[in-house]
Amino acid sequence: MMGRTHALSGLALFTAGTYPLHLPADQIAIGAVVCAGAAVLPDIDHHGSNIARTFGPITRGFAWTIGKMSGGHRNGTHSALGVGLVAALVFLSSSVYTRDLITLQIGCGITAAMLVVGVLIGLLPTKGKGRRAYKERWHGFVSIIVCAMAATAIAVSCYRYGHQAGAFLVGGILVLVLAAAIRPLAIKGIWDDLAPIPIAFVALWYHVDLSVMPYAIVIGVVIHIVGDMITLGGCPIGWPWSQTMFGPKWFKTGSRIERRIVAPILVAVLGLGVVVHVYPELSDRARTFRASSLQR
Template identity: 30%
Template sequence: MMGHSHAVSGALLFAGTAPYLPPVLLHTHLQPQEILMGTVLCAGAALLPDLDHHDGTIANFLGPVSRLLCRFVAWISGGHRHATHSLLFVALMAVGTWAGIAHVGRPFTLGMCFFLLTMAVRALNLCPPGHGFHAWGTIVAMAALGTAAIAKFIPAAPGWLPYVVGLGCLAHLLGDSITKQGAPWLWPLKRRYEVVLIKSSGNKLETEMLTPLMGAGTIALLWLTVLAPHPLR
């Protein structure tokens, strides 16, 4: 799946589960502004497993810094679609986010929001095309503005942020599992799991049907949960 599709799938999964799973898992009901923030941040989190792709679109979301980061992650994880495409990685990202919030506090929270926003801006094509400064400089500026806006509403220790990160990573695994390359959910076991619906990334089924449908679904769900007079709660 393309990065754009992964981001939209993360947004859809969060928007669809926000009224239901957080009350069960976190014993809290998310406020409308938290659902909106979570939807955007989950779009970014859905790109986290592809930090092992040193030559992909996401490798350039922070210019030379992200290229070095992705090369390092690819090296320690065994290459693309290995360790970072597993349930172990999902758990590590969620628990790591919880630990950062618990032990570092607001600086970690805002830093994570900025990091997720940079990936969301890149994947959702909200910046100029290309890999030069005009692209990643715009990404940094937009993510900084978004983080400043989020800082006005987000608490120092948002219990829902680890959920956002874990759910985004899970959305990525689900997306890759409908391609013929599959995903090694149970890594370090090598078996890959797939139900092939997309035979090649970026084909018409993905870009002209699946991704637009997921985008429309996300907007519809946000309307029902956040904007409608009688939200689903």
């Protein structure tokens, strides 16, 4: 799918899907925006994607590195293992920032579950294993070493600096997902890229409740993968154990089906989600107003 469709899918599905949870209004708003950005996040494996162009050479270089480590576009970042690694990072960051051990335990559980899913799907008997995970075998070993070094650096930083390290990680993640959410709006100038920085700073400075953020990010990444699975390319859910591209593969990315059928459906879902969240509040206010009017 195209970037704006991914963002719209995250925004719409989170807004509508969280209705049974009865979350506070601020958590719904924060989660919906974060989920919209996270629904674009897996495309950070391509240096030409919208999210890679957000902060110029910085994000382009980061995207190039992620692309090499994950084996190219629609490879590692579009797999169950990729979801697990994202969950480990965002839940660890949130746990250190909020000093909440339960958040860390939930993140570990999601990571373990995604690892099991990836291995099981990778072991499924298929006619072919698809393209190779890496062009050269040594690329895989280098990726493992880089990931191990990054994990060690994050763990040492969290152990040594505690809450400050958590705030730094949460702030960086928040800036990235907000930039990914805002960029599809195609705002003229540089405001779409710069806006996430002061927003994230204010959120951290005033201790805004960001407890919904790790959940919204993982949900957004999963929504992205499901969205790409229904396009012709599919996704290698069992990567790196299998590179078979799974999915119904109904239509081509950017096709008329996506623009004229999928996008309008998502807009309708978003509208429905807003209505079901807002209507009870408006109904309660209307009843209160009528009751006060009768008492007069």
